[in-house]
Amino acid sequence: MILTGIILVLCLSACTREPITPLPSGPQPIEYTPEVPEPITNDFTLLKACIGKSLSEAAALLTEHGFVAGDGNKFLKTENGVTKEAKIYSMGNVALTLKDSDFDILKPGFVQWMNEIRNSASYTNLVRKSFSLCTGWGNGNQHFDSPEALINALAPVPLADGLTADFYGNDFYANRYSLVLMPDLNGVYMQITNHLAGQPSDDFTESDLQQSDLQKHILISKVDYLTFRYKGFYALNVTNKLNTGNEIPFVSQYQAPGDFGYIKLFYRNTGNLLMDGTIIWMGCGELNFPNNFRAGLPMDDGLPYPGQSRISFINDGGHYETVTDERDLQYIWQSVSRQKEFQHYYGNSSKKVAVYLYTPSVGVGDPADAYYLVFTEQ
Numbered sequence: 001m002i003l004t005g006i007i008l009v010l011c012l013s014a015c016t017r018e019p020i021t022p023l024p025s026g027p028q029p030i031e032y033t034p035e036v037p038e039p040i041t042n043d044f045t046l047l048k049a050c051i052g053k054s055l056s057e058a059a060a061l062l063t064e065h066g067f068v069a070g071d072g073n074k075f076l077k078t079e080n081g082v083t084k085e086a087k088i089y090s091m092g093n094v095a096l097t098l099k100d101s102d103f104d105i106l107k108p109g110f111v112q113w114m115n116e117i118r119n120s121a122s123y124t125n126l127v128r129k130s131f132s133l134c135t136g137w138g139n140g141n142q143h144f145d146s147p148e149a150l151i152n153a154l155a156p157v158p159l160a161d162g163l164t165a166d167f168y169g170n171d172f173y174a175n176r177y178s179l180v181l182m183p184d185l186n187g188v189y190m191q192i193t194n195h196l197a198g199q200p201s202d203d204f205t206e207s208d209l210q211q212s213d214l215q216k217h218i219l220i221s222k223v224d225y226l227t228f229r230y231k232g233f234y235a236l237n238v239t240n241k242l243n244t245g246n247e248i249p250f251v252s253q254y255q256a257p258g259d260f261g262y263i264k265l266f267y268r269n270t271g272n273l274l275m276d277g278t279i280i281w282m283g284c285g286e287l288n289f290p291n292n293f294r295a296g297l298p299m300d301d302g303l304p305y306p307g308q309s310r311i312s313f314i315n316d317g318g319h320y321e322t323v324t325d326e327r328d329l330q331y332i333w334q335s336v337s338r339q340k341e342f343q344h345y346y347g348n349s350s351k352k353v354a355v356y357l358y359t360p361s362v363g364v365g366d367p368a369d370a371y372y373l374v375f376t377e378q
Contacts, residue, residue, distance in 0.1 A: 023297065023340070027206040030298055032229075035173045036121070040065065043096060044116035047086065047190060050094045051175065052197045058088045082109070092197030098188040103159040109188045110165060110181040111151050117179065118147040122171060127228055127331055129169035137162030159183055174226050174368065195368040204232065204295035209341055213294075217241055218248075218267065218274065218377050219345040221336045222293050225357070225370035228331040232293025233341050238272040248351050248377050250274075250318030257281045257362055265318055265356065265375075275373055277358055284369050285360035302337035303346070305330050311353040314375075320352060329355065336374050348378035 040046050046065050050058040055073060067075035067086055075086040082105055085097045098109040117123055131150040132141045135157050144150045147167065154165050165181040174196045180189045216235035224231050242249050251266040261279040266272050278285030311329060312320045323329070332355055336342045346353065354375040361369040 023209055023211060024207070027208060028297065029206050030204050030295060032203055035125070038121045042116045043084070044113060044120055044122075044190065047094055047096050047192055048120070048122060048175075050086075050088060051192055051194050052091055054091065055088055058094070062086055062088075090197075092194040092199075093191075094193075095189065095191040097190070099186055101186045103183050106181060106183055106186070106188050107154065110179065111154070113179055113188065113190050114147050114151060114167060117167065117177065122175065122177070123169075125171035125173065125175075126169045126177075127172055127226075127327075129167070131167050132165070133157070134162060134164045136160035154181075170226050170367070172227050172229075174224075176226070176367075195366075202231075203229075206295065207297040208295045209297040213296075213341060214344045218375060219341055220274065220290055221339065221342055221374040221376070223332050223335050223372040223374060225372060226368055228335050230296070230298070230335045230339060231371065233296045233339070234290035234293055235341070236274075236290075238267040240268055240272075242268060246351055247320055248354050248375055250314060250354070252316065252318035254316040255279075257285075260285075263316060263356075263358070274375065275356070275358075277360060279360055279362060282363040283361060284366070287358065287360070296342075297340035299338050299340055299343065302334055303343060305333045305337075309352070311355065314354045314356050320354065332372055332374060342374075342376060345376040345378040349376055351377045 038045050038048065040049050046061070049061060053061065059069065059075065062075045063069065067077045070076045070085075073088045075088075077084045077086075082098065082100060085099060087095050087097075089095070098106065100106055100109075131144040131147060133144070133150060133153050134141050137160075139162075142153060144153065150165065150167070157163065161184065163181075163183055167179040168177065170176045174194050176193045178189070178191045182189065213233075213235045217237045218235065220234045220236070222231040222233070223229070249268045251269060253262075253264040253266075253270075255261040255263075257279040259281050261281075262277065262285070263279060264276045265274045267274055273289055275287070276289040277287040308322055308326065308329070311333060313323060313329070315321050337346070356373045356375070357370060358373055359365060359370045
């Protein structure tokens with residue numbers, strides 16, 4: 001009778017698993033939506049148009065719009081007695097500065113550029129943005145949710161030592177934007193960078209998902225930190241798999257980077273390695289395992305975001321955490337849930353999906369080095 005009950009339980013468990021649906025007979029092309037260039041109508045769109053162009057191309061664009069070549073890679077333009085200085089550092093790093101000692105010129109200059117960014121097509125592509133204001137030394141920073149709120153807060157503020165106002169953001173295409181008002185340095189500074197400009201693409205071109213990939217225990221998905229673009233998957237089996245509970249049983253070994261550190265995550269015991277990455281202060285570490293992510297199979301539609309009951313961040317100790325702002329989790333979910341492999345693992349999982357933010361460079365780290373590793377157990 002007991003044996004019959006065990007067999008019945010095993011049968012019911014097997015029957016609840018989602019079937020492995022047939023995959024395409026051959027690789028499928030993977031296409032990405034490119035960024036659409038915006039017409040040049042103001043200072044911001046002119047600066048943005050210089051990203052990805054050679055020095056000569058950017059120089060021609062700036063001179064076409066009234067700038068005059070100066071020393072080095074500087075270009076100057078004077079309007080109504082106010083001088084703007086553009087500088088082309090590289091194909092992926094351009095800046096524009098408004099220099100003046102008059103606060104009554106700097107403040108409206110900052111507001112003008114903030115509005116140009118706000119009304120641009122680039123703004124609609126932002127996945128992160130922040131706005132802050134410090135009214136003077138020792139006053140702390142006020143944080144805002146929109147350009148309008150920052151501009152309204154700045155309007156009545158008089159000149160004071162240590163006054164600053166700033167905007168930072170990045171978009172789906174790895175463009176990073178900064179706008180800073182610093183009266184102590186007599187300037188408003190606007191900068192756009194993109195570490196991918198002029199570099200070969202590392203995007204996948206065709207799918208490679210196999211039936212055997214859907215039969216492993218753990219799926220590890222990689223998602224870029226800046227763009228939230230899906231960067232591939234790795235699937236593996238573990239020993240002593242735990243089929244109960246609602247959380248993946250992580251074991252962590254973490255060494256904080258005084259200079260050199262590392263993070264290792266295991267499943268249940270140190271015999272089941274899930275990730276191994278170094279972390280370097282004022283440098284950049286690397287992911288030693290896994291190190292061979294594959295494209296997978298993108299689908300037309302993703303899954304509805306389930307909230308933190310089914311997907312959550314984990315910390316350096318491998319413990320699940322709850323956050324108050326779920327925007328990053330939602331973007332991560334949009335990315336992974338459009339993948340066939342994730343849909344299959346998640347459909348057969350009773351455990352919360354775990355997201356770890358791997359930052360191989362810290363100190364003055366580059367956000368372009370970071371990415372998310374998403375763990376799903378079936």
